[in-house]
Structure formats: C-alpha cells, structure tokens
C-alpha cells in the first residue's frame with residue numbers, strides 16, 4: 001500500500017518531486033505557467049520540478065533560433081522556477097520533445113552522475129517527432145530516471161505505442177556499471193503524451209460519461225490500463241487514479257472537446273507513471289557482508305508516495321491540457337556528504353579578503369576546468385553566475401592536507417578580484433562547478449550582500465557595524481580612490497587566466513556588505529535573477545562559444561560508479577566512531593566516473 005497514492009494533504013516528509021507533462025501543440029507559451037507548479041511552488045516544500053513537453057514548435061526556423069538561444073518554453077520555466085530558488089540541473093530536447101529537470105540548489109551536491117538520452121521512433125526511428133528523452137542521476141546515492149515520451153497517435157496504433165516504448169527502453173543506455181538501462185534505476189518516472197485512447201465506447205458515450213462524472217466507466221476501457229494486464233514491458237508501472245477528465249482533445253482556446261471534422265474521442269493521452277525496482281540499490285560500502293546486512297536492515301528500497309495527480313484545465317493554448325503529479329521519495333539512506341565544501345576564508349571587509357577556501361575529498365577527481373562561482377540566489381543554471389574563478393588543481397593554492405580515517409581532505413583557496421564582486425544587493429551563494437561531473441557539487445548557504453551608500457564609506461577601511469555578524473565589504477568608487485590593484489594594502493590575487501578577468505574598465509563598485517544568512521539551507525528568496533555582470537565562460541580549451549545548452553554533458557559520466565557509505569551512517573549502525581577506512585588507493589579511484597565516491 002505504501003506505493004499507492006495518498007490523499008492530497010496527507011503529511012509526509014520525503015523528498016518532494018513535482019512532475020508536469022504537457023503536449024503544447026506547437027503553441028507559443030502563455031505568459032504565466034506558475035499554476036502548473038502547484039499552489040505552493042514558492043514555499044520551498046518541493047525539492048525538484050520535472051517538466052516534460054511534447055509538440056513544441058520545431059519548425060526549422062524556430063529550431064535554429066532555439067539553437068542560438070534557449071527555447072521559449074525553457075526560458076519561461078527557468079524564469080518561473082528560478083524565482084523560487086530552483087536551478088536547471090538537466091535538459092534534453094529532441095525536436096518537439098523536451099525534458100527539464102530543476103532542483104533546489106541546496107540539493108545540487110547530491111545529484112550526481114547526471115546523464116541524458118534521447119531516442120527517435122518517428123518514421124521507423126529516423127525522425128524525432130516521436131520518441132523519448134530522459135535524464136538520470138543518483139539522488140543522495142539512489143539512481144532515479146525521468147523519461148518523457150511522445151508515442152504514436154491514434155486509436156489503431158496501440159501496438160506501435162508498445163513497440164516504441166520497448167524500443168526506447170532498449171535503446172536508452174547510460175554509462176556506468178549499474179543502472180545502465182532505464183528500468184535498472186531504483187525509481188523510474190515515465191510520463192508524456194503516451195497517446196493511449198479509450199476503446200469501444202463511441203464519442204457520445206465517452207463525452208456523456210465525462211459530463212456525468214462517471215470516469216471509472218472509462219478507466220476500464222483505457223488502453224494503457226488494459227495493456228498493463230497483458231504487456232510485460234509495463235510490469236511494475238504504477239499510476240494513480242485518473243480522477244480528472246480526459247486531457248485530449250480540445251478546441252484550441254476553449255474548454256470544449258474537439259468539434260473539428262477529425263472528431264477525436266476524448267482520451268487520457270497525458271499520463272504520469274512510476275516504477276520501483278524490486279530491490280533497491282545496496283548500501284554503498286566495500287565490505288560485502290556489511291553491505292548485505294545494512295541493506296537488509298535499512299529496508300533496501302526507496303519508497304514512493306504519490307500525493308496528487310491532476311490536470312490543469314485552465315490552459316487553453318493547446319489541444320491538450322497539462323497534467324501534473326506530486327510524489328515524495330523516501331530513501332532508506334542518504335549519501336549526503338559533499339565532495340567539495342566551500343567557505344569564505346574570513347570576513348570580506350576589504351577587496352583583498354574576497355577569498356574562498358574549498359575542501360576537496362580525496363576521492364573527488366578534479367579537472368582543470370572546475371570553477372568556483374558567485375551566484376545570485378535566483379540563478380537559473382550553473383553558468384548563470386555573477387563571476388567565477390578557475391579552481392585549477394595546479395593553480396589553486398593548496399593550504400593543507402588532512403588525513404581522516406576514511407579519506408584525506410585537501411584545502412585550497414581562490415580569490416575573487418574587485419571586478420568579480422557583486423554589484424547588486426541581495427542574496428548570493430558560492431558554488432563549486434565540477435567539469436567532470438557537469439554539475440555544481442558544492443554550495444554554501446546563502447549570504448546577504450548589501451549595498452551601502454558609498455558616500456559614507458571610508459576608502460579601503462573597515463566599517464564598523466552595530467551588528468557584530470555583519471560583514472562589510474568595501475569598495476570605493478574609482479574616481480575617489482586608487483585602484484586596489486595598485487594599493488600595497490590590497491594586493492589582489494589576480495589569476496592570470498581567470499575567466500572572470502575583463503579588459504574592459506569596470507564601473508566603480510558600490511560599498512557592499514555581506515551578512516551570513518541566518519536561515520538554514522532553504523532558499524526563500526523570490527527575487528528575480530540578477531542582471532549583474534555575466535561573462536561567458538571560455539575555457540582555455542574552447543575556441544567556440546559555450547555550448548548552447550549549458551547543461552549538455554561534455555563527457556559521459558559513470559552512474560553507480562561507486563558511492564561509498566556515509567561515514568556517519570555506518571558509524572551509527574556499527575556503533576563505531578571510526579568507520580572502515582577507505583584509503584585513496586583502496587580501489588575507489590574515481591577514474592572517469594561522474595559519481596565520485598565519498
């Protein structure tokens with residue numbers, strides 16, 4: 001029963017995932033899609049938002065434009081969700097089929113091994129008007145896959161739908177030893193315009209069942225419900241009750257079912273299902289006996305509870321209505337030790353103090369193209385930074401190496417230049433981007449930056465504050481002061497190859513003050529994304545501009561590539577203070593994996 005939908009509002013404190021699917025019928029996006037994300041989109045109760053669209057306008061001129069910029073739907077979703085503190089983690093598009101994965105930024109360090117796939121099934125596999133796009137990752141150590149499909153239309157094509165789904169599942173293979181196929185993941189969410197129809201009844205019977213709210217009559221004639229009893233490929237897929245009317249097909253601009261000459265029968269074409277692997281992923285540890293014991297003791301499998309499954313009948317721009325579902329995921333254990341932790345080295349009371357220390361676990365494989373960035377809360381994706389500096393393994397100044405029972409930790413520092421520092425007041429975070437893992441793998445809590453009236457600020461001197469916790473960053477107007485670069489008191493650690501360096505003379509800085517944000521973990525800012533200085537990242541390797549999608553993995557990463565147990569968990573269970581030692585040479589070398597062991 002635990003996998004059965006609960007009634008809305010039931011108390012549950014899992015990891016909340018909100019999924020939306022919508023066949024947008026080539027429509028231009030409406031001005032506001034906030035309601036798709038539920039009445040509580042901004043209250044931080046949702047951990048991830050997943051959006052699957054089908055039939056986005058993919059005419060050739062539109063696709064060229066979208067290739068140069070983000071498509072309008074992605075922009076709209078990013079604009080909407082970034083206001084609430086959600087960051088785009090993955091996106092995959094195939095012609096009109098799009099998948100967007102957003103997460104609260106505080107979860108980014110624990111979403112690893114992000115990979116995407118796409119499979120064309122249109123025109124015998126040559127055309128991407130139909131098919132599937134997916135994104136997979138481990139969430140706190142547990143492999144989860146999201147698959148958005150657009151299957152063939154029309155009542156008669158039931159068999160083709162099943163064949164296409166099977167072919168998508170077969171063709172989508174991810175790198176890595178575990179969870180290489182979609183169904184190998186502990187949890188799979190399958191959604192989209194699956195195009196299943198209501199059999200037998202004619203259009204009048206279907207419409208009258210809808211009008212008289214006798215939906216259960218139609219459930220038993222729904223092709224997907226019927227197929228679940230006979231098609232082995234559908235084994236294990238679960239779906240909540242269809243308590244909303246069929247979401248297809250409407251006259252565009254109305255709430256009226258199709259009155260065109262096509263006379264399509266209403267159907268629940270737009271669906272959201274989920275599937276759990278029979279046995280969950282094992283608790284990661286080197287000790288096989290310990291692993292078996294812990295896995296069985298902890299229950300082994302991730303549990304999923306559905307909290308709502310509904311349509312959004314108010315939208316009229318497409319011949320389909322959007323459908324959404326909210327789930328909570330209950331992980332038997334969580335891998336929640338960050339691979340990289342960041343901290344401000346000290347109070348940034350002057351420009352030369354803008355130093356960030358970051359601690360890297362030995363098992364994390366660094367790259368020359370990793371960077372530390374300042375992000376304004378409300379940022380949209382990992383390249384939506386205010387500024388960044390390379391965190392090169394060879395250039396970062398290593399401070400110390402600490403040996404712990406399970407690994408060794410190396411501490412480095414990087415320094416932002418005056419030009420890098422935020423000009424806008426607001427909430428910011430620091431993030432560490434891993435090029436190998438193609439994600440932000442370390443974040444700080446948000447901190448406040450306040451602009452102070454520069455006229456009151458002495459040049460290059462600390463400003464006292466009534467509040468002891470207030471950190472004040474001073475930066476004088478250049479017209480009133482020498483360049484800090486020339487000041488012997490304020491030597492700036494300008495990195496010769498810092499991507500954040502600009503040759504353009506920068507406008508003078510306002511006085512800024514940084515305040516540690518008192519709230520723990522949860523982003524609450526709804527401020528729109530900063531229009532502050534943005535510089536395109538051009539790595540020394542790159543001769544071309546950055547990829548169009550900032551989230552396209554540059555190199556395959558290996559899912560399930562060995563996530564070791566959280567020490568605290570093992571220690572707690574074993575009653576030991578010191579868990580089994582994992583040495584850097586203990587067979588846990590991350591190699592090329594995207595999911596580096598702890």
Ligand SMILES: O=P(O)(O)O[C@@H]1[C@H](O)[C@H](O)[C@@H](OP(=O)(O)O)[C@H](OP(=O)(O)O)[C@H]1O
Nearest residue numbers: 055129130151152153154248249262264319
């Ligand atoms: O645009 P695509 O991806 O090639 O496929 C079309 C799409 O599935 C439409 O929803 C469908 O219209 P209906 O929903 O009205 O059936 C149309 O059928 P049609 O050819 O009968 O118009 C399909 O050809």
